[in-house]
Amino acid sequence: MSAFWKAQLQEIIDISRDRIQRLEAAELIRAGNAAPVDETKRKIEAEMKVVARLQQTMDALP
Structure with a gap:
């Protein structure tokens, strides 16, 4: 089950990093x-x- 949550968290992290890149590029x-x-x-x-x-x-999950 923790693999599922790790994958979900990684997806959110990737989305956030993409948003950071778009904000930086737009600015x-x-x-x-x-x-x-x-x-x-x-x-x-x-x-x-x-x-x-x-x-x-994510790192704290087993």
């Missing part, structure tokens, strides 16, 4: 390679925290 295009605006930066940091928590949960 680079919009800002002409300038530093990300605060709101986008906060979104990216929040997604990264989600990925870290999900990864910890």
Whole structure:
């Protein structure tokens, strides 16, 4: 059963990482390679925290 949950968590992690990449790419295009605006930066940091928590949960599963 833990294999099922690990697969589900991995899918969510992959989706979150994809979202981070899209946010970064969109901001680079919009800002002409300038530093990300605060709101986008906060979104990216929040997604990264989600990925870290999900990864910890997945690692804790047997």
